[in-house]
Amino acid sequence: MTLTRQYSEPSYAAPDTAYGWADLPGLIGLMTGAEKHGPAATSTLDALWVLYDRVLRVSPDRPDAPGRDRFLLSKGHGPMAYYAVLAAKGFIDPALLPGFGGFDSPLGHHPDRTLIPGVEIGSGSLGHGLPLGVGTALGLRAQGLTDPAVWVLIGDAELDEGSNHEALAYAGAAGLDRLHAVVIDNQSATHGWTGGIASRFAAAGWSTSTVDGRDHTALHRAFTQPHPGRPHVVVAVVEPKG
Template sequence: MQSQELERVARQIRRRDLQAVFEAGAGHIGGEMSAIDIMTALYFRVLRIYPDQPRHPERDRFVLSKGHTACALYVTLAKRGFFPEEELSTFLQPGSRLNGHPNCNKVPGVETNTGPLGHGLPVAVGMAKAAKLSGAGYHTYVMTGDGEMQEGSNWEAIMAAAQFALNNLTLIIDHNRFQQGAALADTNDIAPLRPKLEAFGWDVSEIDGNRMSEIVPALEKRSERPHCIVAHTNKGHGISFMQDRVDWHHKVPNREQYEIALAELSESN
């Protein structure tokens, strides 16, 4: 799938995500909008996956470490054929398997349970190491939030990945500059990320993480070392009044805001 078509799919995923959050009355829409372009590129272009065989041993792995943006993953997985799109209407409803954080034992395509931050990268290191041990050819991708990089467990995993020379591992940091309560810079400013990752022995790319023409080549890049993509994104990307506003971390649009946002995300835009 080429960039223009990927952008169209990403718009559709944004619309469906917005609808799901609006209808459920809850979600983490800001961090979903920042990450959706990357997830779209992964599932509709980059990942070698088998939606009808979600546990295929040779599948590429994707771990959404920022598990609170599960809704975006659900929409992407459903659109890619892992489960029926109609099921998205159950998001956060009583008894639904689509809860606020993804469950690998219930939702096809989810690789490991995430939610508490700082968990996905260590698991992804284990996945990549497993491929090295078994000779499997799959590639492992993991996406963290930038605020999430404040968790020390990530840096344990970053050290291990370099030590194990995991050139089959790509870490994507969704660098949208905001965490739940405030800007990263006003909380515990771990930016700039590139020199830190480089100092730990990683190969680092910096891209506009909301620009498909930069996302795809970065995801497809192969390196001798573990690869980190510092993806500069906008929280709430695609919806003007949400963009870069910290309160849209988990705010829910009212009816009027919902209509405006839907219009902004329409096919013609």
């Protein structure tokens, strides 16, 4: 008799945890020693929370499920908000947070995919996340996995790097409609773009939306905007870096 292994995807419903939006500042406050990257963390907090709370189909019960959505934090040089959200959603033990950046802590100043459940890439060096997102979307397509979405969160200053422009140009031409980018715009870019950040993506064939990066309703609406046949970017505008 031949036995067939049965496989089922985990539930992607938000886990029943004791932590919510109001708890995130306290969770971030447990992490010290990287205050110079505080603005990098706080600028991403709202977008990260809306993604993990209402959009991403990911589960701490099986963070490597083939059918999961992939979230790539390219803006990895200020990961405190990311770690706080992962802790709130059950991917890591909140007890790890006070050890952030310690010699024997898995929570480094840049995330490490080999140490932290749910982390898809090691990141922090500017300009790598979107190219990796393109490769991830292409890899999923090649495997016939057409349902998982790929999300990449980048900072506006990362768009000073040419690798990102090559990636966004290719993604638009290839019609990678499962690829999504979230650009946190806190006016850190050196050069900027006439017409705004979204105009650069639109010229390459992307669907675009520009919203208040602190407005959770607007973020959710932009994140779930239909974009058949095209990749999609959400530019989340927050207060300028002080």
